[in-house]
Amino acid sequence: MLSQNGIPTAEDLQQVMPSEERLNKGPVAIAECFQCIPCNPCSTACPVHAITVQPDINQTPVIDWDRCIGCRQCVAACPGLAIFVVDMAYRPDMATVTIPFEFLPVPEKGMKAQGLSRAGAPLGWFEVVEARQARGNNLTWLVTLAVPKDLAMEVRNIKAGGYRNE
Amino acid sequence: MIRDIDLMIVGGGPAGLMAALAAAEAAPEGAKILLCERDEALGGQLVKQTHKFFGSEKQHAGERGIFIGRGLSDAVHAEAKIEVMTDATVLGLYEDGIVTVLNDDKHLKFRPRKLIVATGASEKFLAFPGNDLPGIYGAGAVQTLMNVSGVKPAERVVMVGAGNIGLIVSYQLLQAGVDVACVVEAAPKIGGYLVHASKLARSGVPIRTGWTVKEAFGDQELEGVVLIRLDENFQPIEGTEETVYCDTLCLAVGLSPLAELLYQADCAMTYVRELSGAVPVVDEDLMTSVSGIYVCGDVSGIEEASSAMVEGRLAGFAAAKALGWNADLAQAEIEKAREELNELRSGPTGARIRAGIAKVQERREGSC
Numbered sequence: 001m002l003s004q005n006g007i008p009t010a011e012d013l014q015q016v017m018p019s020e021e022r023l024n025k026g027p028v029a030i031a032e033c034f035q036c037i038p039c040n041p042c043s044t045a046c047p048v049h050a051i052t053v054q055p056d057i058n059q060t061p062v063i064d065w066d067r068c069i070g071c072r073q074c075v076a077a078c079p080g081l082a083i084f085v086v087d088m089a090y091r092p093d094m095a096t097v098t099i100p101f102e103f104l105p106v107p108e109k110g111m112k113a114q115g116l117s118r119a120g121a122p123l124g125w126f127e128v129v130e131a132r133q134a135r136g137n138n139l140t141w142l143v144t145l146a147v148p149k150d151l152a153m154e155v156r157n158i159k160a161g162g163y164r165n166e
Numbered sequence: 167m168i169r170d171i172d173l174m175i176v177g178g179g180p181a182g183l184m185a186a187l188a189a190a191e192a193a194p195e196g197a198k199i200l201l202c203e204r205d206e207a208l209g210g211q212l213v214k215q216t217h218k219f220f221g222s223e224k225q226h227a228g229e230r231g232i233f234i235g236r237g238l239s240d241a242v243h244a245e246a247k248i249e250v251m252t253d254a255t256v257l258g259l260y261e262d263g264i265v266t267v268l269n270d271d272k273h274l275k276f277r278p279r280k281l282i283v284a285t286g287a288s289e290k291f292l293a294f295p296g297n298d299l300p301g302i303y304g305a306g307a308v309q310t311l312m313n314v315s316g317v318k319p320a321e322r323v324v325m326v327g328a329g330n331i332g333l334i335v336s337y338q339l340l341q342a343g344v345d346v347a348c349v350v351e352a353a354p355k356i357g358g359y360l361v362h363a364s365k366l367a368r369s370g371v372p373i374r375t376g377w378t379v380k381e382a383f384g385d386q387e388l389e390g391v392v393l394i395r396l397d398e399n400f401q402p403i404e405g406t407e408e409t410v411y412c413d414t415l416c417l418a419v420g421l422s423p424l425a426e427l428l429y430q431a432d433c434a435m436t437y438v439r440e441l442s443g444a445v446p447v448v449d450e451d452l453m454t455s456v457s458g459i460y461v462c463g464d465v466s467g468i469e470e471a472s473s474a475m476v477e478g479r480l481a482g483f484a485a486a487k488a489l490g491w492n493a494d495l496a497q498a499e500i501e502k503a504r505e506e507l508n509e510l511r512s513g514p515t516g517a518r519i520r521a522g523i524a525k526v527q528e529r530r531e532g533s534c
Contacts, residue, residue: 004373005356044228056513058515078361080362104341119370120370
């Protein structure tokens, strides 16, 4: 249970997932943010005003998935590293997952990194399709992995170091 | 020689820095504001907060603590009305209003018209057999070693406490390449923000709620700890002991307000569990029972740094108002700060703080 071990349950996740129809249209942000804490940088970072934290900053974010363009500004902005962007339209059989990452070394594009679940369990080796650092003093890296579609809602971290050049 | 000044601020952490900047904003040319910091540089705990802050833009949310600290320190140094004295330990507050300071091996005396105490907090410790072994630290010390001194403090750590400090320092240990064996938390639930807990979970660090340290062992230094499960009344359950080998144990079991100066000044103090210790009885302007002495930040009750910064602004403008500096601006800013604090504290994670502040208010009204 989330409040005991930090791992969100399927029920928790269900509340924050876009519809399958929306997921299939292309990149979209998913805020795995389940606790009312005073925080709202995701909403101020969103260039298309798709994220609201209302009526006060203690609410969890609500994403308007019809507006969201999957730009990943919120992924970089979230202080809790709790927002991910998933693109189910990447390839017929493959999706991408963008993960906020704050460890060294950072993998380079084209390398393979070991993907980890929300519980830190290894899920396989996946190609890094992009790795870039957020602007300014933010310093968080955005690492995008290509993963099989059935793992797009499972892979939420990569193991730092030990990347493969393939 | 006694130097007369308008305002002295004790402590150059997030609360003290904001208090100094706020007071300076309202102060006329020629005002004498002195900020004393016992460390060699300003910033307080911000100098090691490498994570991004929560809150809203008004409290620098999304920025990393180290950069917030740098920005505030630079602004304070650039402000002509503020004199900064580092390596300056405030030793005593006397009945006649004299404040003594140890700086550069000299014993200095000041007579400030108003005083803001922003001394922060110290870490609590935990009693168990073997807790004096080398290798057992407060989490704050380990964070300083890593993030300020650039020293890898351990190979394998057990963290005690799943509040925000325990969770954040565990994550920063991982970033420094240290193995975190587990986070142990006596309470049945994680006390810190769950997003911090999730970051650890997806890095493979188990968070074990309902567990505590029974004892630590080692020949010359720490070699491991024995953990034990607790029942719902926080009593250890015999037979559930488990040994975890580690070279370092970090304690992140809470903070206590650093209020010695307030006791010296004979400020009315009251023990409030929700605020993590004995805190000064304050009014809505954060003034203590001693006229002219204000407080802000953790010394008035343990809370987040974002609230400490807003409290600093409130205390700074309140002292300015009392000094007769730009009263209209000061009053408007005091009200803004109060609103911001209400917003930060209005959610479920602020419930404990709200309850604590209500108790302080009750005790103030009771004493009138």
